Amino acid sequence: MLLISSLKKKTKLIAIASLDSPKDFYIPLEGYRYSMGLVVEVGTHLKKYELVAESEGVFPCKIHAPVSGVVKGIVSIDGRSMLHIENDFKETALPLSPLDLRELSLSGLTDHLLDRGVQGAGGSQFPTHLKYQVEGKRIDTLIFNGVECEPFLSADFVLMKERYLELFRMAMLLASVLMVNRVVFAIEKQHKELRNVLLKCASGLGMELEVRLVPNSYPQGGELQLIESVTSMKIRKGFIPSDYGVLVTNIGTLWAMYNAVFEGKPYIERVVTVSGNSCSNLGNFLVRIGTPVAHVLNQTKNSCDLSSQTVVIGGAMMGKAVDSLDSPIHKGAGGILVLKKNRVLVNNCIKCGLCVDVCPQHLMPLEFVRHNIANNIEGLDSFNLQDCIECGACAYVCPSDVPLMENIFEGKSKLF
């Protein structure tokens, strides 16, 4: 079990604040596994909330305009294609149509979620409507994942603290649609002061809610690890939790679902924590999808220098470092972190076994490196590389700074 000092105290008490919207938005055109195709033409004038791109296939996704403005074209930032929208600062918006709750069916709900572009806010951006397509399955437990095990991030915590009424309304709706008896909010032990607040409010609403305190270890917020903590069921990676009667939804996703269902708003903004060990002005901010990192850092009066600092979108353990500060916030980005550059001194593996100790999936990460270097695909397979959840715990503890993640990603690309 790996403990990382959480460093959330810095931001968890700061209320959510809004930022001015930037002039240029870069909408990421990557859906889930497939890239999205434009449905608007370059040069058209968009209204806020208008659908701009979508992908079809097994994992359909949609993305909407976060502001009104002009479509400037497709640009490439950090090797990914983005739709450039120039803000006209008029905020002319399409009328919003909330979901009609009187004749609500599960398929109506999932169609609505797809239409509003709701995707997992916890990082993977899995299309939420697919997760809730559970007709014919019996769901016993609905878990709402407030376990932000990533250090620094507090976006889900402030959402639970400030927007619990919205979250509860959505959770109650889901529980009644899915006919679930057990609704669990999982939070970390370090946030235990939140427990009574949530329970009190839930009993005020007449809602049966269980608040589960889970350890502060990393990666406790991983879906499979959380399911085990709440239901003591160990589900193998690649199997679908709803087949076992469990659904796990991230708090950020739940809030996006609330906005989609009760207000009719597409998923165009989310809460983002600005923090880091090299960041001077911290906080939690409501940021629109597509806002460049540079704009957020400017607005929060942070300066950064990519030659001596690393700017990360997402968390410090699983996020992505940006090469260009124009990189935008995407639907799964819970944070913008300005961090000191890691000093990396690659040494030989000394077989200390720490990576094996901390691996939440009970794998042997050092063997992935060995077999990836030797190009031994059978070896990678026999050590269950496909079960790796890429949490980075092994690379975190490694005293020799062995390039574990590099080899894991490379090995995975050889496997599939």
Add this chain to the structure above:
Amino acid sequence: MILNPFIKPRFNGTQMVMIDVIIALLPLVFVGWLAYGGVLIQLIGIAVLSALLADFLFSSLLLKRFTSVLDGSAIVTALLLVFTVSPITPWYVVAFGAFSAILFGKVLWGGLGKNRFNPALVGREFMSVFFASIMTSPNIWKFKDLIQTPNSNFFKGLEDGFLSDYFSSVLFQTKGAMGEYSIVCIALGGLYLLLRNRISWHIPFSLLATFTLLNWLVGDIGLSYSMGGILLGTIFMATDMPSSPTTKNGKIYYGLMIGVATFAFLKGGIRYEYMSYSILLMNGFSDQVSLVFKPNAWGVVGDWKGRLEAVFMLSLKIGCAILAVLSLYYYDLIHFLVFIYIVYVVLKFNYSFSNKVNNVV
């Protein structure tokens, strides 16, 4: 492209690991200094210099790594080596031991972390084989006149004579090799390493438990062994990272088998080197132990029957190896093992290890 994670714990480099081991060994240096004063410091100085020289020379020549001498592992090896020998060992023997520990125990395997055997113990075996007349003569353990601080009763205040004797002998006893004088100091070092998470409890616990249990079961019929020596081997050598298994259950099994081997060697009449032999023997099996005790991935139902069979077969192999070592000892042929080792590691370096110097694993 920088990959995740973007944070690292502080004080966590390979160098820090080595510094921690050196810190854990400091109490023993102090006790040795109490006992012999300058002699010990001289020997340590010679061993460290010789090890550093060998590391710099051969890492640069053979591995093309010019800075690996800075990682501190040579110092650890030299210290451990000095602690396994008698204080009246001639300085050139110690220098030779440290030199060969680094060359044959570490560099020829491809550098720190790739060695399959504990370098300090390899060095010790080289000394015993190439300076057999000095290292195995009974005179080497006769050094009464050298001692500056004699055994004394530190607990005179205690009423019970037996208890006070026992406590004093645990704290300070000038018998055996230089690292064996103070069980308390060894334990202190072990505690420090445990707290710093440089060793895990698995190997020491299962080793000592097995050894004690076997002693108790068979009944201690005049087995003469040094608790200090066993503890030193348990805490500082059996837990050596590169040569011990990586999985938790593997570590427990590994400690258990070292305990069994130590006991068997003692019973078989090996007088001084029972601990070195048993650790070196299990070093050879540590990769297999790791793999046999590979943890089940999350949510995967393990094949416990297959695993049981694998454990059984492995135990058989190890049992045979223990018996083989005992027979070699009986016929006084142990030194051939060292010759075979030299041939093996040199050939292996030429044809395999030297091509993989830049692989991290």
